[in-house]
Amino acid sequence: MKITDAEFDRLFKENQSKLKSFIYRLVTNTQDVEDLSQEIFIKAYKNIHSFQEKSSFKTWLFAIASNLIKDHFKAQKRWTRNAQDNCSQSIKNAPELQEEVMDVYFKNEFEIKNHIDYCFTCVMKYLPLERHIAIMMADIYDFKINEIAEVLNKSLGSVKHMLFTSRKTMKQVFDEDCTLIHKTGACWKCSELSNTGNSKAETQRKIAALELVKAKEQANATKLYNMRTALINGIDPLQSSNFQLHDFLLNQTDHANGKTYPKVDTDCKDL
Structure with a gap:
């Protein structure tokens, strides 16, 4: 027709x-x-x-x-595992960037759930591009495996393997890095950003209210991963209340990717 x-x-x-x-x-x-x-x-x-x-x-x-x-993406590099850390360090080493990020921050209402979406976007960019596309289509946009196979021109078995390895990588990164889930996690950016303009008590109250955090003691990595994707599924990053802030950070992360910056022990609230 x-x-x-x-x-x-x-x-x-x-x-x-x-x-x-x-x-x-x-x-x-x-x-x-x-x-x-x-x-x-x-x-x-x-x-x-x-x-x-x-x-x-x-x-x-x-x-x-x-x-x-x-x-x-043919001529572009994928993001490295420390891309977000490089973004933080690049901002902390440049007074003009510190002023810009704070200016953007105070023009937006910061919501931790939207920051989880931003974080998920960053972590996905560590994956090879086809695995990145596959995991987004399956876990955020609700495509079936046969539809993903059609889009990527791959066999069903190949797509299933891509999804298995991609989810394994994502869960490992969150398990090792995320302080929402583990006190020993290396990444504290959602807490750091939320502390700006809020008391630590208010930040902790907002974090504790997240279903993801409530379930962390009883849930395994797979369930926590699924809770993340369920939350992200309902968010349009281009329409979120934190869009300007996250767009700024994503662009700065892309600029900082692969570079090295001296460490500065400064929280966002002190910038």
């Missing part, structure tokens, strides 16, 4: 917000999101005759998006 221009516009608009958030979580740059979204629209419109309705329009559209994003 041939799709009319009006039907194409309707189907594209139905998927546009999820498509944009998907692109943003991959490229973490708003200008790239707009450029890629426009490119995807044009490519989809020009190739609408190839849509056979054997799959959903959403799956077909995300396949176009994934292929364009692969081309976009």
Whole structure:
């Protein structure tokens, strides 16, 4: 069945917000999101005759998006495990960046649940690109394994293996680094940021209210991971109350990736 221009516009608009958030979580740059979204629209419109309705329009559209994003990343390095730490150190070593991040912070209402989404986005960028796409499609955008296989042009077995290894990596990072879950965790950024403008008692109250934190003593790594993805599933990063802050931090993390900065023992609240 041939799709009319009006039907194409309707189907594209139905998927546009999820498509944009998907692109943003991959490229973490708003200008790239707009450029890629426009490119995807044009490519989809020009190739609408190839849509056979054997799959959903959403799956077909995300396949176009994934292929364009692969081309976009051909000359770019993935983030290193210490990318977020490099971001923190780069800010602490530059007074102008300290002023900028605090200015952005106080223009937004900081919510820890949105910061968990930001953190998940950062950790995913350690993964090889196809594994990054696969885990997002499965765990955040509710695609089935056969749909992911179609998008990535992989076998079902290959996709299952990609998801298994990707989830294992993600759970290991959170298990080792996240102070929301373990007192010995190395990453304390959500607490550090929340302390800015709030008392430590208020910060701890907000953290303790999270279902993820309530369950940490009884739940295993898989359950905690699933609780994270369930929380993230309901968040559009481009519309969140912390968007400006997280967009700034993501751009600074990308800039700081792979570089080395001297350690500075300063919390955000002291900047």
